[in-house]
Amino acid sequence: MVIDVKQQKFIDIFKWFVISQPILDMLTYFSIVYFGLNITVGIIVRVLFLAISLIYICFGNNHPWKKYIITYLAFLFIILGIGFVVNFFTKPEFYLFSEMQFLIKTIYFPVMICTILLLFLPGSKLADIKKYLLSSVSIAMVLVGLSIIIAVLTNTAKLTYKPGYPKIGYIGWFFAGNEIGAIVAIAFPLVLIYAILKTRQLKDIVFWVPTLLLAVSALIIGTKVSYLAVTITIILSLICNLLYWILQRRAANVNSSAKNVLLCNLVLAIIFFAVTPLTPTYSNMKDEYTTVNEAVQKEEPVVIEEKVAEAEQASFLDSKLLTILLSKRNLYIKPVLEDYADAGLFNKLFGLGYAGYYTGEPKLIEMDFLDLFFAYGLLGFLVICLPLFYIFWRVLRLLFRNVGAFFGTDHILLLVSAGLGLGIAFLAGHVLFAPAVSVYLAITLVLLFYYSHEH
Structure with a gap:
């Protein structure tokens, strides 16, 4: 594998950063609940890693795309910076800390995409780096699943919903139900891909333990987002693996790994759907x-x-x-929409800043793409979403150039992960502005990009 020491060192740092995500989230929960801290370990570590990532992008690699990525990020910072300065002088109320915090959360996602893109150097074994990333996500999800189950068993779990709310569920030692639900939804297909890649013999069923832990966690959390995400992923993976096994049989080329993957997938599906009626999710959905x-x-x-x-x-x-259906989010669209309609051309292009023109407590719509558009205007929105547009252009190109590769199990599951992440971002929020969540979506999107690049 052609890779220099400096590059490998950062890949190792990135892997441990991903594995540490649930630990940081749990520390955040205890810091807020028991100590009432606003600045938590999670915030500090993620901001530091953002700075380290920018240093890596500028000085820590020799990727041929480096100059293009630096140019993109410079343009992004200029566009968002112009909007920030203008709103500082013209906005009726401007809470500097909230506006800066929102700006940092916004740039986190595109910076992570750019960082992960540069991990894949030309000449390196892309499959090895892919497994490296997927293994780190799997380890992180084992920590998520175990912590939720242990918290429930020890009666120390935080409720997903406020006391008195008609729905039930538990999010363990995590602070936000929406965020942990989105993490489970985005990461589950990645964990499933890793299990499939590692399965050769029946004894490799051990690699399916993270998928089972995460599936059970989705049922315990009690949100429809996490449950439907896991359900869709299990069904689609089962169909793909079944079709792959049938095609191999017809070609008289059946290998034991295909059969074992199908059996493990079937066992996972049976256990998941068998325990569903006994869980908070089933009661909430009904x-x-x-x-x-x-x-x-x-x-x-x-x-x-x-x-x-x-x-x-x-x-x-x-x-x-x-x-x-939108949990009252539609009611928050009207005031910011009116503000945007009344704003001048400059604000239409560069945005209204955090939460629009608030006069009291700032309140986001909590639909990420709408919040992006109103906060950063048409120009800011297009620049922030540019990596998404490019990646999905590559995906569509793959569909027309190599249909067989497009419908490969890995690719379908990556599309499911990306579709769920972006769908949750649009409908329920807490994805693109949540560094704890967006890092998983960034991994998915980069893997999608390199899959299309390989095929």
Whole structure:
């Protein structure tokens, strides 16, 4: 493997940084709950690693894409910096700490994507670095799964929902239910890919332990996001592995690893769906289905009246059904949308800053792409999302150039991970602005990029 010592040292640092993520999150929980600290170990370590990553990008590698990535990041910092300075002088209220914290969280995701891209040097064995990253995610998810289960068994777990809320669930020693749910959703397909790659014989079922721990954790957490993510991933992986095994049989080229992967996947699916009815998730999903059903029935007469009397037409954002599905996030769109509509051309291009033009307590919409757009304007939004646009252009190109590779099990699971991460970011937030979550999404997107690059 052609790789210099400096490069390998940073890869090792990155691996341990990924493994440390659940530990940092648990330390954050104890710091806030028991000591009431605002500045936690997690924040300090992640900001330090952001600085180390920028040093690595500029001085720690000899990747041929280095100059392009530095140019992109410089342009990103200039665009976001202009918006920050303008809002500092023109915004009705400007909380410097909150605005700076939001800015750092925003740049974290694109910087992580750029950092991970540079880990894959031309001439190196891409498969080895891929396994290196996937193994670090798997170890981190073992820590997540074990901590949640141990916290529940010792009766020390934090509730996913506030006391008195009709839903139930436990997030262990983690502070935010939305974030840990998103982590499970994004990381589960990665852990499953690693298990598949490592399975050759039936004794390799040990590599499926992280998948089982994470699947059980998703059921304990009690959110529909984590449950549906794991369900979709298990079903799709089962279908892909079954088709792969059938194709091998038809070609008279069956190997034991394909059969063993299929058996392990089947066992995982059986255990997961067998225990589902006994968990908080099942109870929550059943109650939510009833609530949504009632909301739909109540809304039907309103829809009929609107068609008859257009003069009394209600805004789509006020829809009761939408309020339930988006957990009231739709109600936070209207004020910032009005602020953006009334803003001048400069603010439309460079944004309104953190949470728009707040006059009291700043409040995000908690739909990441909308928050990005309103905070940084059209220019900022496009520049921040540029890596996403490029990666998915490569994915679409692969579809038309190599259909067989596009529908490979690894690629499908990476697409599931990316789709879940970006879908959660759009609908529920707490992904692109949460360094604890966005690092996993960054790994997924870079692996997607290099998969298309290899094929």
